[in-house]
Amino acid sequence: xxxxxxxxxxxxxxxxxxxxxxxxxxxxxxxxxxxxxxxxxxxxxxxxxxxxxxxxxxxxxxxxxxxxxxxxxxxxxxxxxxxxxxxxxxxxxxxxxxxxxxxxxxxxxxxxxxxxxxxxxxxxxxxxxxxxxxxxxxxxxxxxxxxxxxxxxxxxxxxxxxxxxxxxxxxxxxxxxxxxxxxxxxxxxxxxxxxxxxxxxxxxxxxxxxxxxxxxxxxxxxxxxxxxxxxxxxxxxxxxxxxxxxxxxxxxxxxxxxxxxxxxxxxxxxxxxxxxxxxxxxxxxx
Amino acid sequence: xxxxxxxxxxxxxxxxxxxxxxxxxxxxxxxxxxxxxxxxxxxxxxxxxxxxxxxxxxxxxxxxxxxx
Numbered sequence: 001x002x003x004x005x006x007x008x009x010x011x012x013x014x015x016x017x018x019x020x021x022x023x024x025x026x027x028x029x030x031x032x033x034x035x036x037x038x039x040x041x042x043x044x045x046x047x048x049x050x051x052x053x054x055x056x057x058x059x060x061x062x063x064x065x066x067x068x069x070x071x072x073x074x075x076x077x078x079x080x081x082x083x084x085x086x087x088x089x090x091x092x093x094x095x096x097x098x099x100x101x102x103x104x105x106x107x108x109x110x111x112x113x114x115x116x117x118x119x120x121x122x123x124x125x126x127x128x129x130x131x132x133x134x135x136x137x138x139x140x141x142x143x144x145x146x147x148x149x150x151x152x153x154x155x156x157x158x159x160x161x162x163x164x165x166x167x168x169x170x171x172x173x174x175x176x177x178x179x180x181x182x183x184x185x186x187x188x189x190x191x192x193x194x195x196x197x198x199x200x201x202x203x204x205x206x207x208x209x210x211x212x213x214x215x216x217x218x219x220x221x222x223x224x225x226x227x228x229x230x231x232x233x234x235x236x237x238x239x240x241x242x243x244x245x246x247x248x249x250x251x252x253x254x255x256x257x258x259x260x261x262x263x264x265x266x267x268x269x270x271x272x273x274x275x276x277x278x279x280x281x282x283x284x285x286x
Numbered sequence: 287x288x289x290x291x292x293x294x295x296x297x298x299x300x301x302x303x304x305x306x307x308x309x310x311x312x313x314x315x316x317x318x319x320x321x322x323x324x325x326x327x328x329x330x331x332x333x334x335x336x337x338x339x340x341x342x343x344x345x346x347x348x349x350x351x352x353x354x
Contacts, residue, residue, distance in 0.1 A: 187313070187315070188313065189313075215313070215314050215315050215316060215319070216310040216313055216314055217309070217310070217313035235306060238306075239303050239306045239307065242299050242302065242303050243303055245299065246296050246299050246300050246303070249292070249296040250296070250337075253289070253292075253293060253296075256289065257289075262340060262343070265336050265339075265340060266340075268336070269333045269336055269337060272329055272332065272333055273330075273333060275329075276326045276329055276330060279322060279326055280307070280322065280323070280326050283310075283319055283322060283323065
């Protein structure tokens, strides 16, 4: 058998074999390779290359090596799922690099990280000042996860003490000018309603690229013709503004009237209305 | 514009708001939001009743401006 034919047969066979063996090892995300994964993959690759290039004279020996290097990791992964101790050995444990805002030098040393490495990893997380960090962990994959100090964390509605409306998922009722009946029905609406709303917005149905309905039945549109400006639904804002106006009116009447009884009534109304505004405001603003 | 017409305008606005809130409440899927909307629509109804009574008194006092 000539040399080239030998290599051709070996390569073809190994190609199929490695494909099968790698599948056997299971699906692990390549972006989350641990050091151990990396070693296994390289050994498999090199062994397969060596066998297929006929660098290994003993074919059976080469195949045994390949089998061991794929079956053992596969076995260990299964064990790792079952036992924490195995997991810690092969995947490594996370190391705490910064705790309570202080860099732990010995942990850094253990992880073989230079201070520059740490700073550059922090910068990748958009942290340019290490003093902003409360807690940082080196993950087994080599990435650094960062928890910022409370006062440096981005403001959320909760920390700002703002009451926000409950967000419910909008339903997509039109795509590419085609009306989707199922989401419409899920919202308790129908085609007739949609046509009325489109007419209100002054838009032809065939011109609509995407149409979504939010939980209070407001229609949001995107058109094929981008030159046309679609009016944004204003009902919620309008209701909110009208409520505020009515409340102000009541206060004005309370000031204007001479009768104490009417004055009291207007004041009560104004109070109730401002309570309503406080309660309902988060729902009407988005 | 007399006081009575102004109050009538406010009354009409409130009625409109109440109707819109009730529409929202009927479409809203989220039970919590639905409850808030319908409860507040009900509270606006109370305010409307109060102001409606006041309109009656005003019309009695200034019968020349009765109606719209």
